[in-house]
Amino acid sequence: MPTIKDVAKLAGVSVSTVSRVLNTSGxxxxxxxxxxxxxxxxxxxxxxxxxxxxxxxxxxxxxxILPDITNPFFPELARGAEDEARKYGYNIMLCNSDWxxxxxxxxxxxxxxxxxDGIVLVGSRxxxxxLANMLTSLPTPLVLLDRTSSLQIHSISTNNxxxxxxxxxxxxxxxYRTIAHISGPQQSPSAQQRLSGYRRALVEHKLPYxxxxxMEGDYRISGGAVAMQRLLRLSSxxxxxxxxxxxxxxGALEVLQEAGVxxxxxxxxxxxxxxxxxxxxxxxxxxxxxxxYKMGTAAIQLILENIExxxxxxxxxxEPSLEIRESSVRRKTV
Amino acid sequence: MPTIKDVAKLAGVSVSTVSRVLNTSGxxxxxxxxxxxxxxxxxxxxxxxxxxxxxxxxxxxxxxILPDITNPFFPELARGAEDEARKYGYNIMLCNSDWxxxxxxxxxxxxxxxxxDGIVLVGSRxxxxxLANMLTSLPTPLVLLDRTSSLQIHSISTNNxxxxxxxxxxxxxxxYRTIAHISGPQQSPSAQQRLSGYRRALVEHKLPYxxxxxMEGDYRISGGAVAMQRLLRLSSxxxxxxxxxxxxxxGALEVLQEAGVxxxxxxxxxxxxxxxxxxxxxxxxxxxxxxxYKMGTAAIQLILENIExxxxxxxxxxEPSLEIRESSVRRKTV
DNA sequence: CTGTTAGCGCGTTCAG
DNA sequence: CTGAACGCGCTAACAG
Numbered sequence: 001m002p003t004i005k006d007v008a009k010l011a012g013v014s015v016s017t018v019s020r021v022l023n024t025s026g027x028x029x030x031x032x033x034x035x036x037x038x039x040x041x042x043x044x045x046x047x048x049x050x051x052x053x054x055x056x057x058x059x060x061x062x063x064x065i066l067p068d069i070t071n072p073f074f075p076e077l078a079r080g081a082e083d084e085a086r087k088y089g090y091n092i093m094l095c096n097s098d099w100x101x102x103x104x105x106x107x108x109x110x111x112x113x114x115x116x117d118g119i120v121l122v123g124s125r126x127x128x129x130x131l132a133n134m135l136t137s138l139p140t141p142l143v144l145l146d147r148t149s150s151l152q153i154h155s156i157s158t159n160n161x162x163x164x165x166x167x168x169x170x171x172x173x174x175x176y177r178t179i180a181h182i183s184g185p186q187q188s189p190s191a192q193q194r195l196s197g198y199r200r201a202l203v204e205h206k207l208p209y210x211x212x213x214x215m216e217g218d219y220r221i222s223g224g225a226v227a228m229q230r231l232l233r234l235s236s237x238x239x240x241x242x243x244x245x246x247x248x249x250x251g252a253l254e255v256l257q258e259a260g261v262x263x264x265x266x267x268x269x270x271x272x273x274x275x276x277x278x279x280x281x282x283x284x285x286x287x288x289x290x291x292x293y294k295m296g297t298a299a300i301q302l303i304l305e306n307i308e309x310x311x312x313x314x315x316x317x318x319e320p321s322l323e324i325r326e327s328s329v330r331r332k333t334v
Numbered sequence: 335m336p337t338i339k340d341v342a343k344l345a346g347v348s349v350s351t352v353s354r355v356l357n358t359s360g361x362x363x364x365x366x367x368x369x370x371x372x373x374x375x376x377x378x379x380x381x382x383x384x385x386x387x388x389x390x391x392x393x394x395x396x397x398x399i400l401p402d403i404t405n406p407f408f409p410e411l412a413r414g415a416e417d418e419a420r421k422y423g424y425n426i427m428l429c430n431s432d433w434x435x436x437x438x439x440x441x442x443x444x445x446x447x448x449x450x451d452g453i454v455l456v457g458s459r460x461x462x463x464x465l466a467n468m469l470t471s472l473p474t475p476l477v478l479l480d481r482t483s484s485l486q487i488h489s490i491s492t493n494n495x496x497x498x499x500x501x502x503x504x505x506x507x508x509x510y511r512t513i514a515h516i517s518g519p520q521q522s523p524s525a526q527q528r529l530s531g532y533r534r535a536l537v538e539h540k541l542p543y544x545x546x547x548x549m550e551g552d553y554r555i556s557g558g559a560v561a562m563q564r565l566l567r568l569s570s571x572x573x574x575x576x577x578x579x580x581x582x583x584x585g586a587l588e589v590l591q592e593a594g595v596x597x598x599x600x601x602x603x604x605x606x607x608x609x610x611x612x613x614x615x616x617x618x619x620x621x622x623x624x625x626x627y628k629m630g631t632a633a634i635q636l637i638l639e640n641i642e643x644x645x646x647x648x649x650x651x652x653e654p655s656l657e658i659r660e661s662s663v664r665r666k667t668v
Numbered sequence: 669c670t671g672t673t674a675g676c677g678c679g680t681t682c683a684g
Numbered sequence: 685c686t687g688a689a690c691g692c693g694c695t696a697a698c699a700g
Contacts, residue, residue: 001446001473003677014687019679026680027685049447050384050393051677054692059384061427061448070413072610075403082403082430091444093395094428096416110425112335113383114395139335221614250614276406280555280584282616337693348671353695361669385693388676 002043011039022047053115062303063111065095065104066122066145071220071247072275073292074122077145080296081120088304090117099124101131112140118303120145125187141306145299146290147189148315154306155315156299160190163288163320164197167242167270170286170322172205174330176240176268180213182227182252184244188219194244194272213238217248224248228255237261239268240328246271246278246287253281253327269327283326291318336377345373356381387449396637397445399429399438400456400479405554405581406609407626408456411479414630415454422638424451433458433519435465446474452637454479459521475640479633480624481523482649488640489649490633494524497622497654498531501576501604504620504656506539508664510574510602514547516561516586518578522553528578528606547572551582558582562589571595573602574662580605580612580621587615587661603661617660625652 004022008015013032020026021036028036039045053059064081066074082092093116095107101124111119118141126132126149135142136151144155171179181198184191195214202209215230217223224243228251231238243249249271256263263269263283271278274289298316305311338356342349347366354360355370362370373379387393398415400408416426427450429441435458445453452475460466460483469476470485478489505513515532518525529548536543549564551557558577562585565572577583583605590597597603597617605612608623632650639645 001449005677015678016680016688017686020686023679029685032686046443046447048388048449048677050387050449051692052679053384054382054388054677054694055679057692059448064428068413069403069409069416072406072409075406075409078428079402079404079430082428091448092428094398094412094416094426096413109380113380114393114425115335115382115384254614277611277614280588280611280615339693349694350672350696351670354670357695359695363669366670382693385676386695388678388693389695391676 001048002045004045004047006043007036007039007045010043011035058117059115060089061091061093061114061116062300063093063095063107063114063116063119064122065097065107065111065119067099067124068096069094070096072277073245073247073273076275076292077122077296080293080298081145081300082296084297084300088300090300097124101125101128105131105134108134108138112138116140117307118142120299120303122146126151126189141303143299143302143306146295148317149189152313154302154313156295156302156318157190157316158290158295158318158320160193160320161197161200163272163290164194164242164244165201166197166320166322167194167272167288168198168201169205170324171240171242171268171270171328172201172207174240174268174328176330177207178210178213178236178238178240179207180215180231180238180241182215182217182224182231182241182243182248184217184219184248186216191219191244198242217244219245219247221247221251221254224251225255226251228252232256232259232261237267241267241269243269243271246273246275246285249285249287249327250277250281253285264327264329268330271327274323279325286325286328287323288320289323290320294318335382336379338379338381340377341370341373341379344377345369392451393449394423395425395427395448395450396634397427397429397441397448397450397453398456399431399441399445399453401433401458402430403428404430406611407579407581407607410609410626411456411630414627414632415479415634416630418631418634424634431458435459435462439465439468442468442472446472450474451641452476454633454637456480460485460523475637477633477636477640480629482651483523486647488636488645488647490629490636490652491524491650492624492629492652492654494527494654495531495534497606497624498528498576498578499535500531500654500656501528501606501622502532502535503539504658505574505576505602505604505662506535506541508574508602508662510664511541512544512547512570512572512574513541514549514565514572514575516549516551516558516565516575516577516582518551518553518582520550525553525578532576551578553579553581555581555585555588558585559589560585562586566590566593566595571601575601575603577603577605580607580609580619583619583621583661584611584615587619598661598663602664605661608657613659620659620662621657622654623657624654628652
C-alpha cells in the first residue's frame with residue numbers, strides 16, 4: 001500500500017501539499033495539483049482512514065450490537081442502520097451478542113477500543129447493574145434500539161404496550177373470549193410490555209386475566225412450539241392466542257397443524273413484529289407491525305445528531321400497527 | 335478517552351512501561367506493574383486499536399460485502415463469518431451492495447481505506463472487466479464467497495451444477511416429465527450453473543430441454559411470482575418446477591395458491607438454498623441445501639490462512655444436499 | 669528492569 | 685502558494 005509520502009515523492013512535492021489536494025483545504029496551484037492527482041492515480045493511492053482517524057479523532061464507523069442477525073427480525077434493522085450510516089460516510093461493524101449480557105459487555109469494550117464514533121445497541125437485559133453503569137458512563141455516543149430504558153440513554157423503540165393491546169383487542173373484536181398469550185422471556189422489557197398490553201385489553205373488555213393462559217416463551221420458533229404444546233394440554237384449549245413475536249407464532253402454528261387443529265377456524269393466532277416470513281406461512285399470519293427499517297435509520301440519525309452536538313436525552317417511540325391477514329380472522333368452521 | 339500517557343503519568347512511569355504491561359512484552363517489576371494496572375483501572379483506560387493498527391499494520395477487522403442482509407440467505411453466511419472471525423479477535427464490517435457492481439467497487443475501496451485485514455466478497459457479476467482487475471490486483475487478502483471465478487482468486491462455494499442436477503433429477507424420479515425452471519438472473523454465475531445442472535439432468539434422462547420452460551427470475555420473491563404467472567399462461571402448464579432459489583419458489587407458491595393450483599398435487603415445486611423460511615411455508619418446500627453457515631466460517635478461515643502466509647490460490651467447493659419435504663412429493667390428487 | 673527516541677500515515681499549524 | 689515541523693496514541697528498538 002502506497003502512502004502519502006510515496007505520492008509526494010513521485011509528484012515532487014511535500015506531503016502537506018498532497019494532503020491539501022486530498023482534502024481540498026488551502027490553496028494549491030493548478031499545475032501542481034494535477035501532478036499530485038496524476039501521482040495518486042499512478043500509484044493507486046488511497047489515504048489510510050486509520051491514520052486519518054488518529055488525528056481527526058473519528059473512524060467513520062459505528063458499532064451495531066444485536067442478538068442474532070440470523071433472527072429474521074434483525075436484518076431489517078441492520079439494513080436501515082447501514083443505509084442511513086452510509087449516507088453520511090459511515091460504516092457498520094456488526095456484532096452478534098446471542099442475548100448474552102457478557103458478550104454485550106465484551107463488544108461494548110471492543111467497539112470502544114476500535115474507537116467507533118457511536119454504538120447502536122439492541123440489548124437484552126438492560127436493567128443489570130453492571131451493564132447499566134457501563135451504558136450511562138460510556139464515552140462513546142450510544143443509542144438503544146428496539147428497547148427503552150429508565151436510564152438516561154437515547155433510545156428508539158415502538159410502543160410495545162400499545163402493540164400488545166392492539167393485538168389482543170383485535171382478537172376480542174373478532175369475538176374470541178378465551179385468549180391465551182405466549183409471551184417473550186420475561187427479563188426482556190419488550191416481552192413485559194407486550195404482556196401488559198395484553199392484560200390491559202382484557203381488563204378493558206372485562207375479560208378475566210388468567211395466568212394459566214400465559215405461557216412464557218423465548219422469542220424463538222422452538223419456544224413457541226413448546227408453549228403451544230402446553231396450551232394444547234389445557235383442559236379447555238383457548239380460542240385465540242396472541243404470540244409475542246412472529247417466530248413463536250410460527251412455532252405455534254406448526255404444532256397446531258401437526259395436531260390437526262385448524263387455524264383460524266378452531267384456534268385463532270396473531271403474531272408480532274411483521275417479519276417478512278409471516279406473510280408466507282399458511283395461513284398468512286396476522287401480526288403487529290413494527291417500522292423496523294425506519295427504527296434502524298432513526299437510531300443512526302440520533303447518533304449523528306449527538307455527534308455534532310451533545311443533545312439532551314431523546315427517547316423516540318414509534319407506533320406499531322395492526323396487519324390483519326388470515327390467521328386471526330373468524331370464519332365458519334369448514 | 336484517556337490515553338497511554340495519562341496512565342503513564344498517573345502511575346509515575348513512562349509510556350513504554352505501560353505498553354510493556356499492556357502487551358506483556360519485556361520485563362516489568364512486579365510493583366510497578368501493579369501500579370500501572372491500578373492506574374489503568376482507575377482511568378478505565380482502553381488502548382486504542384486504531385493507534386495500534388497504525389504501527390502493527392493490522393486493524394483486526396474484516397470486510398464482508400454481500401448483496402443484501404435482508405435476503406434470508408445471507409444472515410446465515412454473515413453469522414458464520416462473524417463467529418469464526420471473533421474466534422481470532424477480528425470484527426466484521428457489514429456492507430450491502432444490492433447486487434450493484436458500482437457499490438461493490440465503492441465498498442472495496444472504502445474497505446481498503448479502512449485498512450481491513452481481509453475482504454469477503456459475495457459478488458454479483460464477477461466477470462466484469464473493471465471489477466476483475468480490481469479483484470486480482472487487490473493488495474488486501476480477498477476471498478469470494480458463494481461464488482466461483484475463473485480469476486486467480488480464493489473462493490468458497492457449493493457445487494451449483496450438481497445442486498441443479500440434484501433438484502431436477504429428484505423431480506424426474508418422482509415421475510414428472512415436463513419440468514420447468516425459474517432461473518436466477520443469468521449474469522449470475524450461480525444462476526447459470528444451476529440452470530446447467532437442470533439441463534444436464536434432463537439430457538441424462540432423455541427429456542427435452544425446452545427453452546420455453548425456462549423463465550429468468552431475479553432471485554427474489556417478486557421475480558419468482560412473475561415467472562410463475564408466465565408459466566401459468568403457457569398452453570400446457572408444466573408438471574413440476576425447479577426454482578433456482580427458495581425465495582422465488584415462495585413467490586411461485588403464492589401465485590399458484592392464488593390461482594387455485596394445488597401443490598404438489600397439480601404442480602410440484604422445489605427450491606434451492608435451504609433458507610429457514612422454506613420449512614415454514616405451506617406446503618413445506620423441498621429444497622437443495624447449501625451449508626451456508628459453514629461457508630461463512632470457511633471463508634474467514636481461508637482469509638486467515640492467507641494472512642499468516644500467502645498461500646496458493648484455493649478454490650474450495652462444498653457439496654449441496656437434497657432436502658425432500660412436501661412441495662415436490664408426488665401424491666394422489668385430492 | 670526502565671526511560672528515551674523514533675516512526676507508523678496523516679492533518680495542521682506556522683513560516684516563508 | 686508551499687514546505688518543515690509537530691503531534692495523534694501506540695509499539696519497538698536502543699541505551700542505560
